[in-house]
Amino acid sequence: MAPGKRVVALKNVTGGDPHLQGHFPGNPLMPGVLLVEAMAQTAGLLLSEGSSALLAQIRDARFRRPVVPGDQVRIEAERLGSLGGLHRFAVKASVDDAPVAEAEIVLAETS
């Protein structure tokens, strides 16, 4: 982790995750929207401690392959720049070095 600039987070996907029960029945697949949420939360780790932020923009999100139980998702967020409480990040998610998702995310600091 480079302070304020770059961070890496890991998420283990297991069959026990409740949202996978119905998404989809007999064919568990991590919902793309949760992947984006995990990416946004990872980016949020780069803000100063104790500050809170809201998701302000998701841009150019791509989902390259499905994430399934047993996968360990590696999420890497890099801060591209900031202006007046808005922060822009490039975020990439991968499983076993293969890209699964990417997006540019803007967070708005609320405090």
Add this chain to the structure above:
Amino acid sequence: MLATRLKLAKAVDGISDDAPLFAPTGLGLDSIDALELVLGLEKEFGVVVEDRAVAIRVLTSIRTIADFIQSQGKG
């Protein structure tokens, strides 16, 4: 750059150099667009907008942006 980075619906030719970028009567851009512009200026013209105060001054219109780039010797 303005049109491609902000995915503007409006044709570039239709934007006058003095049109206010953020006023609803102008292009109606918002603070997220401002951040995008600041990053774009740095990437494509090598000029750095230090903070919010500078951004407010520079991002008034196409003309003020052009003047800023020139004042940084990057025109």
